[in-house]
Amino acid sequence: AQKITQTQPGMFVQEKEAVTLDCTYDTSDPSYGLFWYKQPSSGEMIFLIYQGSYDQQNATEGRYSLNFQKARKSANLVISASQLGDSAMYFCAMRGEFNDYKLSFGAGTTVTVRA
Amino acid sequence: DAGITQSPRYKITETGRQVTLMCHQTWSHSYMFWYRQDLGHGLRLIYYSAAADITDKGEVPDGYVVSRSKTENFPLTLESATRSQTSVYFCASGIPGLVNEQFFGPGTRLTVL
Numbered sequence: 001a002q003k004i005t006q007t008q009p010g011m012f013v014q015e016k017e018a019v020t021l022d023c024t025y026d027t028s029d030p031s032y033g034l035f036w037y038k039q040p041s042s043g044e045m046i047f048l049i050y051q052g053s054y055d056q057q058n059a060t061e062g063r064y065s066l067n068f069q070k071a072r073k074s075a076n077l078v079i080s081a082s083q084l085g086d087s088a089m090y091f092c093a094m095r096g097e098f099n100d101y102k103l104s105f106g107a108g109t110t111v112t113v114r115a
Numbered sequence: 116d117a118g119i120t121q122s123p124r125y126k127i128t129e130t131g132r133q134v135t136l137m138c139h140q141t142w143s144h145s146y147m148f149w150y151r152q153d154l155g156h157g158l159r160l161i162y163y164s165a166a167a168d169i170t171d172k173g174e175v176p177d178g179y180v181v182s183r184s185k186t187e188n189f190p191l192t193l194e195s196a197t198r199s200q201t202s203v204y205f206c207a208s209g210i211p212g213l214v215n216e217q218f219f220g221p222g223t224r225l226t227v228l
Contacts, residue, residue, distance in 0.1 A: 006157075043222050100163070
């Protein structure tokens, strides 16, 4: 079974600053994938970034980067140069190798960007 | 239009009633999923389907029934709705192996009175 833990229920960040969202995971699968999704107030789920457990480099997508520390079982999301439009709920999720493509989600972190 | 749609987007029903939430995707994705979103829990998997006529339980399947007679449709039925099933329901579809493996529908907000 997979478990995802997001310990920060809510965060405030100043516009143009960077913010790190914590995510730790637990799995016994030798291979797995880690995902981050954004959910703005409109409610849709938006895929942001993916990290495979065997990827040698940390994933990056524009202003999003994933700080993957396999030994510590953490997959923190870093948003650089925050914008007002980054205000949203962010979910960390994972899929195990033997998990039939099912995702397990964390409880989420609400980010509020201040002008 | 291409994509994944859910209907209705909003639904209010009463305890004990049967409710069916519809999900339709135009990509011919093999996998489809139903999640519920509740405060403090993130998204939890209810049921999923690997292909037409193949379905399996997720983390919280009790009180729900699914079917998948066609690849593009994956309806979720609450046979006798309870207040604890008040939630936002998301349908997703995907193809194994893609980086973005699951594409989510817009969600259905269900209130059970």
